[in-house]
Amino acid sequence: MAQDIVMVVGLGNPGADYEHTRHNAGALFVEALARDAGQTLRPERKYHGLYARIHWQGLDLHLLNPTTFMNRSGLAIKALADFFRIPPQQILVAHDELDLPAGTAKFKKGGGHGGHNGLRDTIAHLGSNDFQRLRLGIGHPGDSRKVTGYVLGRLGKQESEQLDAVFGEVMRVLPEAATGKLGAAMNRLHSFRATA
Numbered sequence: 001m002a003q004d005i006v007m008v009v010g011l012g013n014p015g016a017d018y019e020h021t022r023h024n025a026g027a028l029f030v031e032a033l034a035r036d037a038g039q040t041l042r043p044e045r046k047y048h049g050l051y052a053r054i055h056w057q058g059l060d061l062h063l064l065n066p067t068t069f070m071n072r073s074g075l076a077i078k079a080l081a082d083f084f085r086i087p088p089q090q091i092l093v094a095h096d097e098l099d100l101p102a103g104t105a106k107f108k109k110g111g112g113h114g115g116h117n118g119l120r121d122t123i124a125h126l127g128s129n130d131f132q133r134l135r136l137g138i139g140h141p142g143d144s145r146k147v148t149g150y151v152l153g154r155l156g157k158q159e160s161e162q163l164d165a166v167f168g169e170v171m172r173v174l175p176e177a178a179t180g181k182l183g184a185a186m187n188r189l190h191s192f193r194a195t196a
Contacts, residue, residue: 003059003060004089004180004182005090005091006090007062007064007084007091008030008033009026009063009066009091009092010027010031010065011027011070011093011094011095011118012026012028012066013069014066014068014069020155021152021155022151022152022153023152025136025163026093026095026118028167029094030063030094032164033063033174034054036056039052046079046083047083048066048068049065049067050064050065051064051080057174058179059174059175062080062084064080071118073121074122074123075125077091077126088126088131089132091126091132092131092132092134092178093118093133094134094136095119095134095135095136096136096138097135099135099140100136100138101193102137102138102139102194103166103193103194105134105135105189105192106190107182107185107186108135109130109133109182112129138151161194163194165194166192169189170189172188173189176188
């Protein structure tokens with residue numbers, strides 16, 4: 001079966017200080033996907049990250065959580081993509097999104113970095129913005145001066161539950177998104193909202 005997505009990357013920062021923070025929503029998704037496939041992400045120095053290859057829902061996927069800091073994510077993504085000769089178009093990058101409310105998520109293909117340092121570095125290293133994104137809503141603190149503290153703050157119980165519900169819905173539609181039915185997957189995901 002032809003796959004439009006063969007590599008799923010979760011953006012986040014490494015280390016205990018950043019565990020379960022809003023900024024690590026993408027990395028938390030990839031961990032959840034690995035768990036659902038009965039796999040564990042393991043350190044892989046040549047990819048500068050935690051890596052697993054999974055066979056899941058009929059898909060063959062490379063999973064990667066860079067262990068570089070967020071603003072160096074592209075280094076890890078390029079290392080894995082180059083090794084397996086995966087073009088940008090077949091990469092899905094999961095990341096936190098301030099512009100979407102918590103409990104929602106959207107797929108997006110291409111576009112700019114929107115001020116997100118992980119996306120900025122990914123575009124720079126791949127030399128392309130033509131990869132797919134999974135935008136995981138974390139909401140906005142309402143004041144631009146509070147953004148840094150907010151994204152690096154830990155997820156509350158309600159936010160964690162909302163994110164888990166979103167992850168479940170993404171996993172239900174990901175097989176469609178990865179096999180040429182992105183429109184159908186988008187329609188379903190974009191109408192989903194996890195209740196508080």
